[in-house]
Amino acid sequence: MSKYIHACILSATLLCSISCAGRPLFKYAHPHVSMVELPLRIRSHLPEVQIQIGPYKHWVMLDLGGGNGLTLHPSILKQTKPSYTGRKRAYRNMKGQTFSAREFTLSTLTLGGLSLRHFRGYEHLYAKNFAPPNKNGTLGHAFLRKFGVLIDYKKKRLRLYPPKQILWKKDAKGVVIPFSLDGYGVISRGSLAGEAVRFLWDTGATHSIIKPTSVRRRLATDSSKSSKQQHSHRWTPTSLKLAGQHIQPLSFQFFSFQLPPVDGYLGANIFARYRVWIDFHRRKILLQ
Structure with a gap:
């Protein structure tokens, strides 16, 4: 790590x-x-x-x-x-x-x-x-x-x-994801290989991160390929959804942490893949 x-x-x-x-x-x-x-x-x-x-x-x-x-x-x-x-x-x-x-x-x-x-x-x-x-x-x-x-x-x-400016049109291409905002930052709900998770969006993370305990059941039933990924401290889940919408598979590093109260971080590898629009006024993100 x-x-x-x-x-x-x-x-x-x-x-x-x-x-x-x-x-x-x-x-x-x-x-x-x-x-x-x-x-x-x-x-x-x-x-x-x-x-x-x-x-x-x-x-x-x-x-x-x-x-x-x-x-x-x-x-x-x-x-x-x-x-x-x-x-x-x-x-x-x-x-x-x-x-x-x-x-x-x-x-x-x-x-x-x-x-x-x-x-x-x-x-x-x-x-x-x-x-x-x-x-x-x-x-x-x-x-x-x-x-x-x-x-x-x-x-x-x-x-x-300007904070209230509309950043994209209703028919804009991409994936729109709602988020909540608290003292820790921008948080969205999603799922990894069927496991419900909460993510913090973080440009300050060099890679996306997931707690092993948050996906324990999925890891226990995964294939030998995923077991090898666990041993290397990285995991690419078979599916990733944010707010119920499919996102291209993303690699996560395993890391155990206590705070903030989320399951993982969406870090550098997702920001490198997409243009990320953040509408703080309407609490929505657009990935393009």
């Missing part, structure tokens, strides 16, 4: 929702925001976007499974000199190590043609022996959910649309 997958599960489960009721994540520098397209850089199977803080530019991981709007490494914060709010957030990683991240506010942050003010975020902290691939920081679903989103690995682009 790649240490990157461990680190990405950490970002999805332990840097999840923070109660910020009544406090906006950011303010628009300009009141009327149209579509913004940003280049994506794919590194170690994970997408990165470039942010600008004053004269400084940094690539951070686009982490759909990460609950924070923005996290930044202390070295970047030392360089950019944000204002600290006095609030902190304590959390533990999967090894039981405890961290306390300070909340900060950036006066301005720019993503391509999108200029934002008073942007709140948290320190990006991790253990040296349990580090994510991108150590600069993350841009998570608390930010992405403010927009309509297109994630397109093939053309290496991220598009952000």
Whole structure:
């Protein structure tokens, strides 16, 4: 199992929702925001976007499974000199190590043609022996959910649309999948080889993941071919459905985790296969 997958599960489960009721994540520098397209850089199977803080530019991981709007490494914060709010957030990683991240506010942050003010975020902290691939920081679903989103690995682009804009026509080709949204992120129901499962959509996972216990009955009755896949820690189920609709077979890595309360992650291999439209306002995803 790649240490990157461990680190990405950490970002999805332990840097999840923070109660910020009544406090906006950011303010628009300009009141009327149209579509913004940003280049994506794919590194170690994970997408990165470039942010600008004053004269400084940094690539951070686009982490759909990460609950924070923005996290930044202390070295970047030392360089950019944000204002600290006095609030902190304590959390533990999967090894039981405890961290306390300070909340900060950036006066301005720019993503391509999108200029934002008073942007709140948290320190990006991790253990040296349990580090994510991108150590600069993350841009998570608390930010992405403010927009309509297109994630397109093939053309290496991220598009952000006004939140209530209709992203696709009723007769658009592809598969439409409903989802629920909570502090952990975007969650859809489906089935693997007939077993009912719940998935977290996560650009921060280097591969799709499934708990062995969630498909125990299916694995117990699978063929010798699947038994060999289990031994190699990978499994390609005979069928995959999302919201009752067939999806092309997808490879999953076996990994046991306690949080979030889902059965698996839809990671890099599904985002590499499809253009993924996310309509947060209507709680629907379109795979094209």
